Amino acid sequence: MEELIFNDKMLYAGIILTFTFVGIFTEHVHGFHRAKFAMLGAGAILMLGKSMGFYSVEAAYQAVDWNVIFLLGCMMTIVAIMIPTGGFQNMAVSLARFSKGRLYLMLALIGSAVTGLSLLLDNVTTVVIFGPLIIMIARTLNVSPIPYLLAAALLSDTGGVATLVGDPPNLMIGSAANISFNTFLIHAGPPVLVAWIAVLIALKYLFKEELAQEPKDWRDIEEIPITNKRVWYGALAILGLMTILFMLHNAIHWMPWEVSALGLTMLFFISRKIEVDETLEHVEMSLLLFFISLFILIGGVEHSHFLEFVGQQILPLVREDLLLTAIILMWVAAILSAAIDNIPFTAAMIPIILGLETQGINVAPLWWSLAIGVGMGGNGTHIGSTANVYIVTISERLARETGNPKMAITPGLWMRKGLPVMFLTLVVSTILFTTFFDWFTTPVDV
Secondary structure, three states: OOOOOOOHHHHHHHHHHHHHHHHHHOHHHHOOOHHHHHHHHHHHHHHHHHHHOOOOHHHHHHHOOHHHHHHHHHHHHHHHHHHHHOHHHHHHHHHHHHHOOOHHHHHHHHHHHHHHHHOOOOHHHHHHHHHHHHHHHHHHHOOOOHHHHHHHHHHHHHHHHHOOOOOHHHHHHHHHHOOOHHHHHHHHHHHHHHHHHHHHHHHHHHOOOHHHOOOOOHHHOOOOOOOOHHHHHHHHHHHHHHHHHHHHOOOOOOOHHHHHHHHHHHHHHHOOOOOHHHHHOOOOHHHHHHHHHHHHHHHHHHHOOHHHHHHHHHHHHHHHOHHHHHHHHHHHHHHHHHHOOHHHHHHHHHHHHHHHHHOOOOOHHHHHHHHHHHHHHOOOOOOOOHHHHHHHHHHHHHHHHHOOHHHOOOHHHHHHHHHHHHHHHHHHHHHHHHHOHHHHOOOOOO
16 A cells, blocks of 8 residues: 555644544533534534545545444433332442441442443443442441442443443444454453452552441441332343343344344333333433544544554554554553543544554454553543543532532542552553463454
């Protein structure tokens, strides 16, 4: 393939991409929701592409990965139906009562439950469900909720990396590279499991003082009944069926979004008294709009050949040492994901890796290093993932309500606890990745 020459199309597309990403990454500074900047970038690249002849409305539509959009939308709707049943609340309280005042056991049990849910539901949803419950349980026991809130975010961020549907970047990578649910699980699962166990052990020492507190009688925690057992247990059965179909989706020639759509349709009929309009009000439309706009933006930049040009600059390193490239990508992805949002970085890297594949490079290890890097990197700072931002937000609200500033998780506190976790998981992942590199080089479509 002939060497690309940098031109005006690439320059202008690169400027739009940079401006949009800066706007997205500084959301907490200027106060504009990241979806607004994504829309602005998408509109700008579309107008530029139409005026310079390299992008069109039809191409923008094709650039959107509708598998990701529909899968996210269906899964969010399923969760919106399950939350009012009281099942999640009952689960959290039951785990707290089972620990019988043993604080580290309670942390491990709640953290494990959050992780388990993060394998099928995205990590943002799991912490939204468990965050308020953790605060309620901690206040009842008269202990600090901070270790449990941080554990929920850190363990869900880590565990969610293991499956195709556990984290939005995974959805994007899996859909772009045509990676099946099973392939994703058997490659990402083992390093994530080892890293997750390491995090669970590390939390015991990171929160040594807080976990040494003497709690009030655990029997003061009131049980929360499941108010709609029919819908709750029906939803659990449907999630079980969906998991099986996710594993078989390649064999039965179904896209993951079709599996989620089937599950949602079944759940709508089980929960026949639930109003569809009211349920859809709880779907995060801003997140879906953000994804659609981001896909259009990246599609336009890709059509300008700017990302292909970037890929050509790193091609010599990839050809010389694929393992070193994969490790560098993992760490760079983690560090950038700790400082900024991991979704835009993932979106920008996908076409670069696909471009390297057209050059005859075996990019399989790059997909895994990207997924692990952006997932583990989210643990490093309070803005590393949306789940982290939510946990910080509810802790700040608790500090205001109680008049106790120690209840707020500050950026400094998060970094003191989160950065060691991030580096620990990266070291573990790097060792496993290097040791079993041949396994990670297996083509993803096998």
